[in-house]
Amino acid sequence: MNTKPVPTDLSHILLVDDDSRLRNLLDKYLTKNGFRVTCAADSVQARKFLGIFEFDMILLDVMMPGETGLELTKYLRAFKTVPILLLTAMNETEDRILGLETGADDYLSKPFEPRELLLRIENILRRVKLEDQITRNEEVFQFGPYRFDLRSNLLYRGPIMTKLTESETVILRAFVASPGTVLSRDDLSKLDSSNVNTRTIDVQITRLRKKIEDDPKFPRYLQTIRGQGYVFKLGL
Structure with missing residues (x-):
């Protein structure tokens, strides 16, 4: 010792x-x-x-x-x-x-x-x-016009509810737990056993962007950091 x-x-x-x-x-x-x-x-x-x-x-x-x-x-x-x-x-x-x-x-x-x-x-x-x-995070996380209920795994924009898949939920929970922190594809795949490769993560990110971005081609929240992974930015 x-x-x-x-x-x-x-x-x-x-x-x-x-x-x-x-x-x-x-x-x-x-x-x-x-x-x-x-x-x-x-x-x-x-x-x-x-x-x-x-x-x-x-x-x-x-x-x-x-x-x-x-x-x-x-x-x-x-x-x-x-x-x-x-x-x-x-x-x-x-x-x-x-x-x-x-x-x-x-x-x-x-x-x-x-x-x-x-x-x-x-x-x-x-x-x-x-x-x-993720465990310590608050039960409801707000970003822009969205509210993410961590108890029910439901995403709201005003009164409109969007249901997330299990993989989308895991990924979004990871990002809201660490806004501003770059998460690699490998980091994200280890959190979800159904995502067995990095390509699967890219597909899930694309689907998630369609649910939280006004223009998924020019994301405001879920941004790509070339050569590193993705980062969740709260924006204004």
């Missing part, structure tokens, strides 16, 4: 692995890249730290002496929603499926490039932040 003072606003990661060399390497790498890291050598230490600190994410080795990573994941999922990324030397499809069925959010096989691990961590934390923002 790190003993030097670290800023408390950094994302806090619990790293659990019985390989001390890998633990130390990842501790240094993640700390260098802007994370607060607490290290544990096994599930016993991990449980101790989980009782003391709040973590934003857990990196968990599967094959450890004593309680395995899968067993700890199953235990944690009974009362915690913290994202879990499993690290393992096993590379069989069935093993990965078992890890995900147990409740893990992602699975990375050893050996791996630290950069890939960093990208997976950032993607998961970005998704969790976006979902939290």
